[in-house]
Amino acid sequence: MLTTEQPFHRSPEDKEFAMKRLRVLSAFKGEQYHKVKREDVADDPKLLGDKEIMVLAVSILDGDVLRNAPEYIRDDAEIVFQACTNIHFPYQSFNDVRSALPYASQRLKSDAAFIRRIVENIPRRPDSVEGIRRNVPKDVWEQVQGTVAE
Secondary structure: OOOOOOOOOOOHHHHHHHHHHHHHHHHHHOOOHHHOOHHHHHOOHHHHOOHHHHHHHHHHOOHHHHHHOOHHHHOOHHHHHHHHHOOOOOOOOOOOHHHHHHHOOHHHHOOHHHHHHHHHHOOOOHHHHHHHHHHOOHHHHHHHHHHOOO
């Protein structure tokens, strides 16, 4: 016998979030970026905490959407690397290391191997290199400089 109670009932807030998430993902994956406003993601704590959304958001909307993201997102190497290098969308100029790295976790900024990986994957523009140097501890930068050929 069926009852009116549904064990997996979603609250209206959950339904609203699910619809918004679907709309944002569909627009990003369908390359209809104009359908997503920056504030749709940057002002929504739930979307900022969604890894799948954030990997795309930092690529499409700009790396500084990390500013309001939860610490576990700012500590995610894949997301921060994408935000700094735009490796998945190389023909879009929305990202650069100067807009994203300031919002990365201290752990990532102190990881010489991670910083070296970024340096090796960004255009060798003086402003990008300077953007990295300013945002990492001096000892980390010295380690990176010692291992990356200029």
